[in-house]
Amino acid sequence: MATVEELKLRIRELENELIKSKQKQSDAEHHLRPKIDQMSAEVVDSNPYSRLMALKRMGIVQDYEKIRSYAVAVVGVGGVGSVTAEMLTRCGIGKLLLFDYDKVELANMNRLFFQPHQAGLSKVEAAEHTLRNINPDVAFETHNYNITTMDNFTHFMNRISHGGLEEGKPVDMVLSCVDNFEARMAINTACNELGQIWMESGVSENAVSGHIQLIIPGETACFACAPPLVVAANIDEKTLKRDGVCAASLPTTMGVVAGLLVQNVLKYLLGFGTVSYYLGYNAMQDFFPSMAMKANPQCDDRHCRQQQDEYKKKEVEQPKQEVVQDEEEVVHEDNEWGIELVSEVSEAELQDASGPVPDLPEGITVAYTIPEKLVSEVSEAELQDASGPVPDLPEGITVAYTIPEKVRPTEL
Numbered sequence: 001m002a003t004v005e006e007l008k009l010r011i012r013e014l015e016n017e018l019i020k021s022k023q024k025q026s027d028a029e030h031h032l033r034p035k036i037d038q039m040s041a042e043v044v045d046s047n048p049y050s051r052l053m054a055l056k057r058m059g060i061v062q063d064y065e066k067i068r069s070y071a072v073a074v075v076g077v078g079g080v081g082s083v084t085a086e087m088l089t090r091c092g093i094g095k096l097l098l099f100d101y102d103k104v105e106l107a108n109m110n111r112l113f114f115q116p117h118q119a120g121l122s123k124v125e126a127a128e129h130t131l132r133n134i135n136p137d138v139a140f141e142t143h144n145y146n147i148t149t150m151d152n153f154t155h156f157m158n159r160i161s162h163g164g165l166e167e168g169k170p171v172d173m174v175l176s177c178v179d180n181f182e183a184r185m186a187i188n189t190a191c192n193e194l195g196q197i198w199m200e201s202g203v204s205e206n207a208v209s210g211h212i213q214l215i216i217p218g219e220t221a222c223f224a225c226a227p228p229l230v231v232a233a234n235i236d237e238k239t240l241k242r243d244g245v246c247a248a249s250l251p252t253t254m255g256v257v258a259g260l261l262v263q264n265v266l267k268y269l270l271g272f273g274t275v276s277y278y279l280g281y282n283a284m285q286d287f288f289p290s291m292a293m294k295a296n297p298q299c300d301d302r303h304c305r306q307q308q309d310e311y312k313k314k315e316v317e318q319p320k321q322e323v324v325q326d327e328e329e330v331v332h333e334d335n336e337w338g339i340e341l342v343s344e345v346s347e348a349e350l351q352d353a354s355g356p357v358p359d360l361p362e363g364i365t366v367a368y369t370i371p372e373k374l375v376s377e378v379s380e381a382e383l384q385d386a387s388g389p390v391p392d393l394p395e396g397i398t399v400a401y402t403i404p405e406k407v408r409p410t411e412l
């Protein structure tokens, strides 16, 4: 058995080790890599941008360096917002503005990004610290407040319209990663008034569905024109929340939604691929509904209606271009919001793609339902059709799936 003296000695040894390890950690934290003036495509292990710049060589993005000229505001640095901010930081965005009033809690550890030792710190402070270490080339601006109170809202509007990469200029994109209706409406109000393009994101309270939505004031439906996914119809959200009952969340769904959101931001800012107006994610069926919604002329937000008028004027002033394609048929014109839904699917297909409406608390409706058909299994014959020849592979290697002949392009 060890004597008290021996134990005291052991404690001292361990304390010294702890101090040393803390010093090492703090050294590492202050050893930020030097800033990089110019993004380079040079393929060396020390270049943090080589894999991103390779997107140019691959013909995906024309001018990747442009990412450094953009400022993006992320409102809500929780399960979706923190991952969104990390992705943009790693991609080398010019400037990030982070807004959140919450603190990191151990109850957040089922999600990505934050770590247990950060519990108690403000989310924006903890996030900035981590992100600066990952990429010191990004400029950060953090605001530890609730944007929905009157004073903070005014300040929020001011930073959106003046906090761009060059002070005085507006930011290039606002991302809503908040978890409540009130904050979404605040962002919506601000962006409608400023004519600021933004993207909305959300994850359902049962953790198995989510969505992203691009909102161009005056052109596409704003959040007040058509609240997506869940509609809290003039009911105080606090009355919907009961004591001891909290929303469920999964790191997977939140990671997927953050990924879809940032992918859409990159496509929008860097000009590649097709930018989605609305993209849903239903994790239960792996169903990704997408659509575009026009602004509602009867929207409650007067700034939205004003932006619509201005957009119409601009449209008229623009020189008429020969329309090659026929205008898409507008379906569901007579819904309760007066929204025109342009869809690629026919009425019958739409009906097939809908399922039973689940039981929900008062004031909440669903934006889409899960079609019964998707639940059915694929037949053997269909499976065979969906497979192709197995390629020649070295011994011990097999393929997870093959490409059916039907979908192979004739020329590669």
Ligand SMILES: [Zn+2]
Binding pocket: 221, 222, 223, 224, 225, 226, 295, 296, 299, 300, 301, 304, 305
């Ligand atoms: Zn609107």
